[in-house]
Amino acid sequence: MKYERYDHTAVEKKWQNRWEQAGVFHAAQSMDKPKFYALIEFPYPSGQGLHVGHPRPYTALDIVARKRRLQGYNVLYPIGWDAFGLPTENYAIKNHIHPAIVTKKNVERFKQQIQSLGISFDWSREINTTDPAYYKWTQWIFLQLFKHGLAYKKEMSVNWCTSCKCVLANEEVVDGVCERCGSEVVHKVKSQWMLKITEYAQRLIDDLDLVDYPERVKAQQKNWIGRSTGAEVDFGTTVGDQLTVFTTRPDTLYGVTYMVMSPEHPLIEKWSGQIQNLDEVHAYQQEAAKKSEFERTELAKEKTGVRLKGVCAVNPVGGKEIPIFISDYVLVSYGTGAIMAVPGHDSRDWEFAKKFDLPIIEVVQGGNVEEQAFTDCATGTMVNSGILNGLSVEEAKVRIKEYMQEKGFGREKVNYKLRDWVFSRQRYWGEPIPIVQCEKCGYVALPESELPLRLPEVESYEPTDNGESPLAHMTEWVNTACPCCGGPAKRETDTMPQWAGSSWYFLRYIDPHNTEALADRGAMDYWLPVDWYNGGMEHTTLHLLYSRFWHKFLYDIGVVPTAEPYAKRTSHGMILGENGEKMSKSRGNVVNPDDVVREFGADTLRLYEMFIGDFEKAAPWSTTSVKGCRRFVERYWNLQNLLIDGAGIRPEMESVFHKTIKKVGEDVENLKFNTAIAALMALMNEISGNGSITRDELKVFTLLLNPFAPHVTEEVWAEQDFEGMVCQQAWPVYDEAKCVDALVEVVVQVNGKVRARVSVPADTSKEGLLELAKDQEKIQAEISGKTIVKEISVPGKLVNIVVR
Template sequence: MREYNPNAIEKKWQKIWDDEETFKAVIDKDKKKFYPLVEFPYPSGQGLHVGHPRPYTALDIVARKRRLEGENVIYPMGWDAFGLPTENYAIKNHIHPAIVTRDNIKNFKSQMKSIGFSFDWSREINTTDPNYYKWSQWIFIQLYKHGLAYKKEMPINWCPSCKIGLANEEVVDGKCERCGSDVTHKVKNQWMLKITKYADRLIDDLDDVDYEEKIKTQQKNWIGRSYGAEIDFKLKDKDYKLNVYTTRPDTIFGATYMVIAPEHPMLEKFKDDIKNLDKVKEYQTFAKKKSDFERSELSKEKTGVKLDGISAINPVNGKEVPIWISDYVLISYGTGAIMAVPAHDERDFEFAKKFDMPIIPVIDNGDEELPTISNDKGLMINSDFLNGLSVDEAKAKMIEYVEDNEIGFAKVNYKLRDWVFSRQRYWGEPIPMIYCQEHGWVPEKEENLPIELPEVESYEVTDDGESPLSKIDDFVNTTCPICGKPSKRETDTMPQWAGSSWYYLRYTDHNNSKDIASKENLEYFTPVDWYNGGMEHTTLHLLYSRFWHKFLYDIGKVPTKEPYQKRTSHGMILGEDHQKMSKSRGNVVNPDDIVRDYGADTLRVYEMFIGDFRSTAPWSDEGVKGCRKYLERVFNLYELVEDGEEYSKDLEILINQTIKKVSDDYESLKYNTAIAALMSLLNEFRNKGTITKKDYKTYLILLNPVAPHLTEELWEEIGFEGELNQASWPIYDKSKLEYDTIELPVQVNGKVRTKLNISKDADQEDAVSKAENDKNIQKYIDGKDIFKVIYVPGKILNLLVK
C-alpha cells in the first residue's frame, strides 16, 4: 500500500481553488441560487477551536453538493470583529484593538483555509471596516427617522472599582468578572431601538419559515406574548392605584397578597408612609446585585420584605391585601407589580408558604393538594359571581367586569423589551447622532458617513462611565446639520449586535459604496436559504436580525420580509472528559494540531462522523485515528479499479441505495449516517476485489463534500475529465433500490434454522417448497407433520411441526 500524505495533497488543492477562484459566486439567472450561511465568528486571539469547524463543515458539505447538482452557490465568510473581548484584551496588553483584530483575523483565515472550506473569499467582510459600518450607521439613522430609535434613562451594570459599565455577560453572581467587586446599577441616558413595535410580526411570521421547532419556541418564549388584563388595586386610605398585569384575571378572588419590584416608583412616592423603610432600602440594595435572569429563575429561594404601613384593596371583593417587595417581580415586565395567587402559581405558592400567607384555591380541578398548578381545567370556586364557570368563561366574564366597572381593561402584553443600543465603550461603531441646543438630537448628514472611529491613546472608560470618545475634543465638537451652530457628537458606540444584524445582506454586494447592496443582487441572492448557528444565538441575535430585516423591508430596501428561510442549530463538541472545553480544564483540542498530524479531510470526516449533528458529542482521539484509517483505505481504492463505464452488476443496487441515502442524509443533517453508508460501501468494494471506473467515480463524488482534497486528488490521478468540483452529482435509479431476491429467514417451531435466497415477491407455496427442499430444514421436518405455516412475505417463514 502506498502512503497517504494529506498535507501535500491539501495544500496543492487549496492553492488551485484560490488561483482559479473555484467558489466565487456571480449572478447567473440561468441557475437556481443557493445561499447557505454560517454565523461569522468573533476573531479572538485564541483562534479557531474544534467547535468552529463542525457547523462550517456541515454547510460546506451541502454547498459543495448543491454546486455539483448545478446550483449557483454563494457561501460567504467574514468577521464579527467589534466588541468587548478585543477591547478588554487591548486595555490589558496596551495594544490598539485594530491591531489585535487584524492579527486575529489573519490567524482565523489561515486556519479556515487549511481546513478547505469552500467559502467565497472574494466577498469577505469585516464589521470594523468603515466601508461596512458606514451602512450600520445609515440603518441607525433610518430607524431614528422612522421613530424607532430614541433616548431613555436606563440602568446599566456598573463596577465602581473598574469605573466601567458592564455587559450582562461580564457580571457573574453579582460581581464584576474582571475584579470581583460587587456590581451596582447606574442610570445612564441610553439609545434604545423600538423592537417591541415588531413583536407581533416577529411571532406571526415564524409560520412562514422553516426553523427547527425548538428555535421557533425560543423565539416565541423570548418575546413572551400573553393575553390578559390590567387591573387597578387601590391603596388603602390613599388616592393611588397600583396597576397590575395578569394573564389570569379569573383567579383574582384567590389573590391573597401583592408583590412589587424593588425598583417600583411607588416606594419612593410613599417612603414617608413606609414604617420599615430601612429594611426596604436594604432589600433594594440586595436586589440590585442580581441580573434579571437570576431574579427570574424558578428554582431560586424566594426572598422579600413586607411593606409596613401600606396595603391594597382587592377591587372585586374589597378585602385588604398586604404588599411585599421581592426580586422575583421585574420592573421590566408588565407593570412591575403582580397580584399573587398562591393556590395557582408555583412561585407565589413557594413565597406564601415561606412567609405564612393564606392560600385560597379558586379552581376545583379535583386535586386536594396545593398548589393546583394545572389550573386550566375545572370549575371556578370561592369566586362569587364566577363560581361554576369554566376557566375560559371566567376569564372573559372578569375582563368584561373590570371594563364595565372601570377598574381595568383587556391587554396584550410582551416580555420583550426595547433594545438597549448604547455602549459606553470605544471598540464599536460610533452612533451617528449630534446634539444641538436648539434642535435636540439630529442625525448626521448621510453624505458624511461613515463617522469613523478616531484613534485614542487610552481605551479605558472615564471615571464617570463615559466612553473614551468623550475626551476627544476633535471628535466631540461639531456643528448641527440643521442650523450649523456648535454642537456635540454622540460618544456612545453601537453594540456588537449591530454589525451581525445585517451582514448576510452585505455579502451579496460587499463593495457597494452607494447602498447596503444593489437591488439586483438582493433580489437574486436573498433570502438566505439555510442559516446554521449555535442555539445560544437563536434568541437575541436572531430576533435583532429579523427586526432589522423587517424594518429594511418596510422601507423598501430588501425584497423579502424574512432574512432566513431555514434555520438549524448544532450541538457542542466536548472534551474527551465529556466536559466543556476550556483552558482551565486542559481539555482544549486545537484544530491546527489535527490538520498537521492527520490532515484536514480527517478532521472534516471525524467532525461529521462524531455523532448526531444536533447533539453534543465528546471528542475522541481514537475516533480521529479511525477516520484517518478510513481515508487511507479510500486512498488505496484505486488498486481495485478496472475499466468499465457501468456499475458492477452485483453492486448496482447497493450503489444506488448509497446514492439515495447519502444525498438525503447530507440535506437532513445526518452526516454521521451518510459517512457510515460510504464506509459500508467501501467494505463491499474491498470484499468484491474489483470495481469499475463508474463505481469509483460515483464513490469519489459522494465523498467529495466531506473529504474534498483527497477526492479531487484521486479524481485527477485516475484521469477523469476536468476537476471533480466540475462534475455532476450522481442520480439514483429508483427501479434499482431493491434487490429482486432477498435472504428469507426460515424458522422451525420459532427457531431460525437457515436463510433462503428467494424472490422478494415469492408466494407462500413457493417459499414452503424451497424450504422443504433445503437440507438444513429437512433434518428438522423429516418424519414430522407441518400443521401450520406462518409466512410474512419478504420478512420470515415459520414452519410449525409436531
C-alpha cells in the first residue's frame, strides 16, 4: 500500500474521542503504582479564547505526563477553570449578560480549543471555581482561617475610582487614573478582610530549601517577602509622642539629620493642633492619595515632600532636634510608616536632603558625601558618631544595639516587606464570604453545615454609589439571624478575590466529587505533593506565594500531609508575535491556534511550540517554521512506505536508535524539547538515508514521537495493526553500551595542521590512538627524520604531533 499525504482533519478528532471514551488519560483510583502528579496553572476562561501562547505550557507538561504513563506511572494531569474574577464581571456589566452565562460560554469555548490540541488532561476531574460544590470548600478554608485568627477585618487605605465608585487593585491604577474608565483615583479608608500571611513569612522563606524551584523563582519570593534584620528605634518629639522607625543600620544613628513620615501616618492627625502649615500638609496628602504604591515608591521619580512646621523629632543619641517631613515615597503599610534619613550614606536620602537644603553628615569614614561619592557603608570606620567613633561598622552594630536596649529607646527587630493579604473585593462575581456581623456578637462564622453560602441572583452587577458590593442591595439575602445568639445580623457583602479559588485547586483535583471533605485524606497521602508544577513567572509573588501559605495553614491544622504543595516548579517563556512583540489585539499580532490546527493539524502545532526554542525563554512565532514541522509529520507518516520484513533493530541502526532513546528521554526531563525533537529529526534522516525501516524500528520511533505528536502516531500504530494504542505501551529502554559509536573519525595533525583522518574504535585508548596515527603513511612521511617535541592524544577526537 502506498501512503500519500497525511490527512490530519480525518485523524485528530477521531483519536481525541477514542481516548476520552476509553478513559486512557484518567488517573487510576488504585494506588498500587508509583504516582506522578503534573499540574498547570488552570486557565482563566476569558471571552477572547486561546492564543498560541497558551498551549506552550500545556503541551510541555503533556509530553512529560505521556512519557510517565508509558513508563508505568499512575499519572494525574488535571484541568479546570479559574472562573471568578473582574474581567468577566466587567464584560457582564458592559453587555448586560449575567456573569454565570458569560462564564459558561467562555468555558465551552476554551474546552473545545484545548481538546482540539490533544492534551492528555483527565477531564473526569474537571473543576470550576464558580461551582457551589467547589467554592463550598473555598469558604470552608476561609472559616478555618477565621477560627484560627488568621482572617480579620481592618480599616485601611484603598484605591477608589471616583467614577466607577469602587475599590481598585494597585495594578488597576495607571498614572493616578482608573485603567478602565480613565477617571481620577483617590485613596479612601475602608474596612477590609485581611489574611495574616505575615505569620508565615519566615516559613515561606525557610521552606524554599525543601523544594526544587528555579533560583530566580526562589529569589523573587524571598525579595517579595523582604526579610531584613535590624532594630526599632524610638525618636522623641517636641510634642511628647514617640516616633518609632525600623532601620537595618542603627549604627548610623548619629548621621540622622531629618525624618520622613508617610502622608497617611496617624500621628499627623493627632498633631494637627501643633502643625503650623496644616493646609499645605493636607494638600500634599490629597495629591499623594491619587498615586498608586508603585508610582510612590519608584526610585527614579523626583523627591517631593512637606516639612511639618511646629513639630520636630529628637535624635536619641545626641538629643538634637531634627525636622520631620511627610513624603509619598514612605508607605504607612511598610515598617512603622516612618523612616530616619541618613543622607551621608543613602542616595535617596541624599537627593531629598539636597532638594530641601538639609545637613549631610558623614558617619562612615571615606568618600565625599557632598558629591554623593559615598564610601561603602557596610565597611569602614565610624566617625562623627560619639560612643561609636573608631569602631568598625560590624562592631558599631553590636555596640549601638546594646546601648539602645540599655537606655530603653530601641530593640532588635526582624522586619518583612510582606504585608497581610487584602482579601475583600467589593464585587459581585466572587465567592461570598461566610461571615455575619451581629451587633451583640461581632463577626460570627457561618456554621459549616450551611455551606456553601451561594451567590444570590442580582439584577445589577454594578457597584453601589458608596463602593459597597452589589450584594449590599440584596436586603433579603443580607438580613439574617446570628448563628451565635439568634439575634438580627447582616451577611458580609464583600466577596473573595480571584486568588481564593486558585490557592487550593490542586487539592480538589485529587478528589473532585467528594461532598464530605475538600479531598479524601488517603488520596492526598498518595498524590501529594504535586510532582511537577509549571506556571508563569508573573505569578511567582502572588498565586504561588498565596497557595503555599494556604497549604501550610492546612498542614498546620492536619488537613494535608505535606508542608509544601509543589515539589518542583518550572516556568515558561511566552510566545511573541511574528514582529517580536507581545501578542495583543491592539498590536494586531495575535495568532489563533484554531487556525493553525485547521491548516496544519494539532500535532504540527504541538511540535512547533516545543521546537520554537528554549522553553524557558520568549520566542517569536514563525509561520515558515510551522510549515517545517508539518513536513516532519509528513515524513514520519511516509515512513510506512519504507517498511521491510525483519524484526528488531538492525545492527547498523542500533547505535543511532539507542542514542536517540537516551537523548529524547533525558531532554524531556530537562525541558529541552527543542533538542529532543532535533534528535528525532536526525534519526529520521538516518532512516531515510538507509532507505528502509523494520516494523520494530517503526514501533520505537513511534513511541518516542508519541508524546509530541500523539494523533499521527496513534494512526500509524493502528494502520500497521500494532497491538492496543500507543499511549498504552511501554517507553523504549536504551542500552548504554549501544549508545557508544562503534567507530569514530579522529583527526591527525602535525604541528597543528590536519594531515590525515582515521576511523578507529570509539573506546581506543590514548596510547593506542597515537600508535594508529603514527602508522598512517601520510603521517610517517611528515615526521620521518624529525624530532618529536610533543604528542597530544584526545580519544575520540584528535592526535597532534609536534616536531622540529
